[in-house]
Amino acid sequence: RFMDDLDPLPHAGHAAILRSQLGHARIVRLDPAPALAHPGVIGVLAGEDVVAMSRPFPAAAGSPHPYYAAAHLTARYAGEPLAVVVAKDRYIAEDALELIEVEYEPLPAVVEPEQGEVVSDRSFSYGDVEEAFASCDLVVRERFSFPRWTCCPLETYGVVADWDAVTGTLTAWANFQGPFTLHSVAAAALGLPGSRLRLITPPDSGGSFGIKAAVYVYIVLLGLASRKLGIPVRWTEDRLEHLAGSSASTARITDVEAAFTRQGELIGLRYDVIEDVGAYLRAPEPATLYRMHGSLTGAYRVRNVAARNRVVLTNRCPTALNRGFGGPQLYLALEGIMDIAARRLDLDPAELRRRNLVPSERFPYRTPTGALYDSGDYEACLDQALERARYEARRQEQRRARADGRLYGIGLACVVEPSISNMGYISLVETAQEREHSLPKSGNAEGATVSVSPLGGVTVRVGTTPQGQGHKTVCAQIVAEVLQIDPGEVEVVTELDTSTSAWTVASGNYSSRFSGVGAGAVYVAAQKVAAKVAAIRDHLGDQSLSLRRVAGIAHWHPDALPPGMEPGLYETAFCAAPNLAPPDEEDRVASSAAHGFIVDVAVVEVGRETGEVRVLDYVTVHDAGRLLNPLVAEGQIRGGFAHGAGAALFERLVYDEDGNLLTGTFMDYLCPTAPDLPPLSIEHRETPSPFTPLGAKGLGEGNTMSVPAALANAVADALGKDRVDIPFTPSRVWEAMQG
Amino acid sequence: MMAVEVTVNGRRYREVVEPRLLLSDFLRHRLGLTGTHVGCEHGVCGACTVLVDGVAVRSCLLFAVQADGLAITTVEGLAQNGRLTPLQEAFRAHHALQCGFCTPGILMAAFDLLSRGRPTREEIADMLSGHLCRCTGYEPIVAAIAEVAGS
Numbered sequence: 001r002f003m004d005d006l007d008p009l010p011h012a013g014h015a016a017i018l019r020s021q022l023g024h025a026r027i028v029r030l031d032p033a034p035a036l037a038h039p040g041v042i043g044v045l046a047g048e049d050v051v052a053m054s055r056p057f058p059a060a061a062g063s064p065h066p067y068y069a070a071a072h073l074t075a076r077y078a079g080e081p082l083a084v085v086v087a088k089d090r091y092i093a094e095d096a097l098e099l100i101e102v103e104y105e106p107l108p109a110v111v112e113p114e115q116g117e118v119v120s121d122r123s124f125s126y127g128d129v130e131e132a133f134a135s136c137d138l139v140v141r142e143r144f145s146f147p148r149w150t151c152c153p154l155e156t157y158g159v160v161a162d163w164d165a166v167t168g169t170l171t172a173w174a175n176f177q178g179p180f181t182l183h184s185v186a187a188a189a190l191g192l193p194g195s196r197l198r199l200i201t202p203p204d205s206g207g208s209f210g211i212k213a214a215v216y217v218y219i220v221l222l223g224l225a226s227r228k229l230g231i232p233v234r235w236t237e238d239r240l241e242h243l244a245g246s247s248a249s250t251a252r253i254t255d256v257e258a259a260f261t262r263q264g265e266l267i268g269l270r271y272d273v274i275e276d277v278g279a280y281l282r283a284p285e286p287a288t289l290y291r292m293h294g295s296l297t298g299a300y301r302v303r304n305v306a307a308r309n310r311v312v313l314t315n316r317c318p319t320a321l322n323r324g325f326g327g328p329q330l331y332l333a334l335e336g337i338m339d340i341a342a343r344r345l346d347l348d349p350a351e352l353r354r355r356n357l358v359p360s361e362r363f364p365y366r367t368p369t370g371a372l373y374d375s376g377d378y379e380a381c382l383d384q385a386l387e388r389a390r391y392e393a394r395r396q397e398q399r400r401a402r403a404d405g406r407l408y409g410i411g412l413a414c415v416v417e418p419s420i421s422n423m424g425y426i427s428l429v430e431t432a433q434e435r436e437h438s439l440p441k442s443g444n445a446e447g448a449t450v451s452v453s454p455l456g457g458v459t460v461r462v463g464t465t466p467q468g469q470g471h472k473t474v475c476a477q478i479v480a481e482v483l484q485i486d487p488g489e490v491e492v493v494t495e496l497d498t499s500t501s502a503w504t505v506a507s508g509n510y511s512s513r514f515s516g517v518g519a520g521a522v523y524v525a526a527q528k529v530a531a532k533v534a535a536i537r538d539h540l541g542d543q544s545l546s547l548r549r550v551a552g553i554a555h556w557h558p559d560a561l562p563p564g565m566e567p568g569l570y571e572t573a574f575c576a577a578p579n580l581a582p583p584d585e586e587d588r589v590a591s592s593a594a595h596g597f598i599v600d601v602a603v604v605e606v607g608r609e610t611g612e613v614r615v616l617d618y619v620t621v622h623d624a625g626r627l628l629n630p631l632v633a634e635g636q637i638r639g640g641f642a643h644g645a646g647a648a649l650f651e652r653l654v655y656d657e658d659g660n661l662l663t664g665t666f667m668d669y670l671c672p673t674a675p676d677l678p679p680l681s682i683e684h685r686e687t688p689s690p691f692t693p694l695g696a697k698g699l700g701e702g703n704t705m706s707v708p709a710a711l712a713n714a715v716a717d718a719l720g721k722d723r724v725d726i727p728f729t730p731s732r733v734w735e736a737m738q739g
Numbered sequence: 740m741m742a743v744e745v746t747v748n749g750r751r752y753r754e755v756v757e758p759r760l761l762l763s764d765f766l767r768h769r770l771g772l773t774g775t776h777v778g779c780e781h782g783v784c785g786a787c788t789v790l791v792d793g794v795a796v797r798s799c800l801l802f803a804v805q806a807d808g809l810a811i812t813t814v815e816g817l818a819q820n821g822r823l824t825p826l827q828e829a830f831r832a833h834h835a836l837q838c839g840f841c842t843p844g845i846l847m848a849a850f851d852l853l854s855r856g857r858p859t860r861e862e863i864a865d866m867l868s869g870h871l872c873r874c875t876g877y878e879p880i881v882a883a884i885a886e887v888a889g890s
Contacts (some may be wrong), residue, residue, distance in 0.1 A: 001773070001778070002773075004767075004773070004777070005767075006775035091757070091759065091760075151873060152873065153838070153840070153873055154776075154778045154784060154786055154838070154840040154841050154871060154872070154873055155776070155778070155838070155840045156778075204775070204838070204839060205838065206778075206838045206839070206840025206841075207837075207838040207840060207873050207874055209873065224873070238780055239778065239780060239781065239784075370890070388859070451845035467837075467838045468836070468837030468838030468839060468840075468874050469837065470834075470837070510821070525838050597741070619824035631834045632834070635834045635837055635874070635875060635879065638875060638878055638879070639837065639873070639874045639875055639876055641876055642875070642877070643873070665779075665781055665783070666779050666781065667781070667782060667783060668784035671871050671873065673868040673869075673870070673871065673877070674863075674864040674865075674866065674867035674868055674870075674877035674881060675861075675864045675865060675867075676868075677876055677877055677878075680876070699747040703854065
């Protein structure tokens with residue numbers, strides 16, 4: 001049952017949201033009176049009310065424009081909420097929206113990241129970058145541009161909000177996905193202690209891929225509507241609202257420079273990044289920019305790296321989590337520059353990579369920027385991918401194809417996939433001196449509860465808010481193994497209720513953290529139950545007692561328990577990933593706990609007449625540590641691939657110069673369909689992580705990181721160019737061919 | 740307001756509705772059949788697909804009153820006495836659904852397709868081009884339908 005299927009409260013009013021028609025405008029007048037006069041309308045919450053009733057959402061860095069759940073006086077992006085109408089049903093609420101009189105005074109809009117308003121500008125340097133560039137034999141440089149796109153889930157946002165005026169408590173049902181740091185952000189905006197914002201997630205969520213993290217803004221907006229009108233309020237976002245006003249990936253412009261020796265050793269890297277986070281710096285941004293900070297050197301052992309990170313505001317929808325979260329942007333630039341260097345050095349791109357990979361004997365490997373890569377055998381993974389892709393044969397085919405005048409290209413990407421994010425990496429947006437004055441943040445923890453009912457029924461409750469990643473299947477499997485019962489006997493409850501669940505600020509479904517800490521917490525809780533069961537059997541001297549019998553004793557007959565043992569069988573465990581300290585004084589941070597590795601090989605042909613990119617073959621070899629469930633793992637890889645291929649081939653949120661969204665429907669925003677997606681060959685390696693309880697690493701995002709880079713390299717190779725911008729729609733590729 | 744009489748999953752309903760009420764909203768909010776999902780309300784994503792007189796249609800592009808006198812099958816009408824259909828079993832076996840939001844619409848369209856013969860994998864992929872799935876990459880869905888089609 002999904003969010004819109006739930007009807008938790010009787011007599012809820014139905015909300016519709018009035019949104020700015022312009023990308024940047026002064027709101028001269030907003031008059032809800034005609035809407036209020038419409039039959040069936042219960043009330044209106046305007047931006048003015050929002051500003052009066054709430055505080056700006058806090059974020060990790062300062063911003064000149066405070067961010068509220070709705071705009072008052074100035075609208076900064078097309079789609080920004082201006083008012084909420086609550087009515088007897090949604091049809092009436094939408095009728096009434098049209099009756100609200102709004103007078104806009106257009107202001108100049110900024111849509112290009114280069115022209116954006118800088119709200120954070122930090123520079124980092126590790127090792128001796130100047131010396132590396134001074135002493136190298138070759139410097140290559142290029143500018144890469146990653147456009148805005150969205151993993152847009154099939155289910156849109158949904159919220160039911162109920163303000164209790166007597167207790168001053170907001171209860172909200174929402175298809176929120178975490179991280180639950182954002183629960184604190186929402187509570188702060190409402191001026192509530194976290195205990196008075198009760199957030200309950202539905203049993204099922206129709207996909208998210210990061211995008212539903214930003215539902216928290218609407219929890220506040222609808223919560224304020226409920227508070228003002230004194231009734232519960234429900235709202236389900238429509239698709240047009242979703243594309244215009246929910247969330248998106250950042251757009252990023254990366255100027256990258258790389259220093260090489262004649263032998264092809266990468267000895268220095270410089271990044272100059274402009275990160276467009278949209279109209280407001282919305283928590284958890286600028287996390288997209290810092291999530292990969294520990295992995296700025298990717299899979300390579302280069303020790304000298306510098307980065308300048310500028311975060312800019314534009315008149316576009318605020319960004320937040322989106323599958324890959326900084327990885328696609330980083331690897332498009334890093335893997336792209338590797339291919340350019342291979343061309344300049346007259347080396348095969350696979351060989352150049354091989355010469356620079358972190359060697360297997362160096363694990364655990366500390367990157368210059370602070371990540372601790374847990375385990376891997378990168379070169380073996382590369383070999384396996386090359387073999388599976390018949391790399392040498394493909395290169396020969398390429399020579400023949402080129403001789404025939406065909407545009408045939410091969411692209412590689414070697415990608416380290418971080419998972420289980422350090423909640424402290426975002427504090428890198430502050431300098432070390434600034435950080436001294438704030439609460440240090442670190443780690444990533446998850447909670448789980450395993451309980452056995454008086455009749456022996458086993459329930460596990462997790463805080464990982466899945467949206468189809470198979471958490472239920474894997475949790476049942478883990479608990480069943482530990483308790484030696486059938487997985488079918490384990491009930492898995494995935495609704496998170498902040499008032500009753502075991503959760504942490506890090507809870508939720510992001511940074512591919514389930515297989516590490518989520519499953520880890522379930523495993524530890526199940527072990528606690530197993531230990532208690534064993535202790536009861538020992539105490540009673542009967543190893544043959546069934547789980548049901550032991551549970552019966554624990555609940556109904558505490559007198560028989562070992563002295564000092566608590567009654568019942570209800571164990572909660574929290575599992576924290578190790579090695580996730582706050583950033584140090586030199587700005588090094590272990591931004592993630594586990595690091596998988598992926599090598600992709602893409603083979604493409606570009607139509608000379610049409611610019612159409614046809615993917616002839618795509619191979620991905622994964623090492624995500626121990627695989628908890630092969631079927632679920634393959635599902636994650638295929639899904640991550642589909643998103644990466646979508647971003648590379650079709651998907652882009654396009655704005656015109658006035659900030660109007662031109663891709664506001666599914667007719668214009670092109671999600672790949674079944675015939676659009678290339679065939680995919682998947683192979684696995686398993687190098688267990690020493691840092692997670694089950695040896696597993698995340699694997700849900702890696703291909704979203706690798707596929708745009710591999711396809712971009714393949715298309716550039718086909719066209720004999722250093723860079724061709726994604727997405728590779730035929731018209732764009734055709735234009736690149738003419739240029 | 741207009742009277743509408745429809746048969747949904749074999750059961751007759753007589754309701755009085757506004758002429759502008761979408762069939763998708765009628766099914767979900769008037770009849771409580773929330774298995775039919777709404778993903779775009781402009782006819783692209785296919786999540787709201789139901790069978791009307793045996794033919795797959797987008798319930799978000801029809802008004803409830805247009806279904807007057809017709810027989811509708813929704814995803815709730817597939818499983819009989821708690822037993823999944825072979826197609827649903829194949830979806831489970833092939834891990835052809837992750838979040839499950841697009842699944843009801845795809846199941847209904849697949850039933851329509853399978854009722855017309857034994858589609859090839861290409862024909863299955865063509866049919867699926869009318870449905871968006873953001874989780875699976877489609878391959879397992881094609882495999883599940885192909886298994887039932889024997890292709």
